[in-house]
Amino acid sequence: xKRLAFVLLVGALMLPAPLTRADTKIQAVATIPDLADxxxxxxxxxxxxxxxxxxxxxxxxxxxxPSFAVLLNRADVLLLxxxxxxxxxxxxxxxxxxxxxxxxxxxxxxxxxxxxxxLEVPIRIDRAxxxxxxxxxxxxxxxxxxxxxxxxxxxxxxxxxxxxxASTFKKNLDVYLAQLDAAIARxxxxxxxxxxxxxxxxxxxxxxxxxxxxMEAVGTxxxxxxxxxxxxxxxxxxxxxxxxxxxxxxxxLHYPATLAETVAQATGAKLVELPVMSGGRPETKDYIxxxxxxxxxxxxxxxxxxxxxxxxxSPQSSRQQPGS
Ligand SMILES: [Zn+2]
Numbered sequence: 608x609k610r611l612a613f614v615l616l617v618g619a620l621m622l623p624a625p626l627t628r629a630d631t632k633i634q635a636v637a638t639i640p641d642l643a644d645x646x647x648x649x650x651x652x653x654x655x656x657x658x659x660x661x662x663x664x665x666x667x668x669x670x671x672x673p674s675f676a677v678l679l680n681r682a683d684v685l686l687l688x689x690x691x692x693x694x695x696x697x698x699x700x701x702x703x704x705x706x707x708x709x710x711x712x713x714x715x716x717x718x719x720x721x722x723x724x725x726l727e728v729p730i731r732i733d734r735a736x737x738x739x740x741x742x743x744x745x746x747x748x749x750x751x752x753x754x755x756x757x758x759x760x761x762x763x764x765x766x767x768x769x770x771x772x773a774s775t776f777k778k779n780l781d782v783y784l785a786q787l788d789a790a791i792a793r794x795x796x797x798x799x800x801x802x803x804x805x806x807x808x809x810x811x812x813x814x815x816x817x818x819x820x821x822m823e824a825v826g827t828x829x830x831x832x833x834x835x836x837x838x839x840x841x842x843x844x845x846x847x848x849x850x851x852x853x854x855x856x857x858x859x860l861h862y863p864a865t866l867a868e869t870v871a872q873a874t875g876a877k878l879v880e881l882p883v884m885s886g887g888r889p890e891t892k893d894y895i896x897x898x899x900x901x902x903x904x905x906x907x908x909x910x911x912x913x914x915x916x917x918x919x920x921s922p923q924s925s926r927q928q929p930g931s
Pocket of ligand 1: 667739740745746810811812832
């Protein structure tokens with residue numbers, strides 16, 4: 608749907624918010640479930656939060672629904688991942704929602720990337736090339752240490768809008784950060800076998816995760832973020848993967864399975880399928896269980912034996928080496 612048509616459609620649907628709302632809780636809308644979960648911990652009973660994405664979507668292509676614009680129209684604050692991750696849907700939804708409280712630069716626009724130093728900041732930005740990461744890689748939510756920075760941004764953003772509750776947000780933040788710190792200490796111990804493990808993912812979703820746990824993200828099936836692979840790119844990638852003995856191919860669940868399977872088979876790497884937000888799998892109902900699931904899934908793959916031997920030319924036979 609063209610943006611103007613979308614704006615008009617939403618305008619027609621938008622009814623005044625009911626005056627009989629049951630309570631006066633802060634109405635928050637998060638773009639992804641990770642941020643909604645953090646906001647629930649930090650806002651406690653003071654806040655009600657809804658997430659636009661459910662966790663199974665591509666953050667760069669969440670379908671715009673009129674109901675999201677209605678939700679945003681009634682929001683007091685908006686929590687977003689930032690770094691233009693939501694570029695494909697958020698500007699259009701905000702235009703349709705016509706809510707000055709949550710427009711960019713308004714106090715209710717809470718950008719959760721403000722304390723992040725992004726990786727992979729491009730030297731040249733050219734959207735015509737399909738680049739989905741104009742301000743650097745926005746997938747920092749897969750690193751729980753950076754998740755703490757997002758939680759801090761939420762607490763600070765809420766306090767900016769509701770200074771009367773700042774001490775409550777701070778107290779709740781400290782409790783949540785302590786929970787995260789305990790989980791992070793455990794994850795860092797458990798991740799020891801991942802040191803030096805090389806991976807290729809479909810899209811560069813795993814860059815922060817890999818850096819956190821000592822892995823090496825050496826390439827992507829996409830040519831660039833948002834640019835589909837070509838046969839020549841895949842051939843080069845497979846060659847590089849064989850040379851560097853890449854251990855894992857990660858398919859983020861919203862990307863097609865076949866190509867990731869083919870690349871894994873052709874190079875002897877193991878295939879791992881991961882969600883990129885909480886809610887992307889039934890086991891990932893909140894942020895901590897999401898990180899837990901991803902780490903456990905990667906560990907299981909790495910510990911399930913060595914990567915397949917590469918000697919046989921046929922991808923089929925290489926995949927079925929004994930002991931793999
Ligand atoms: Zn991306």
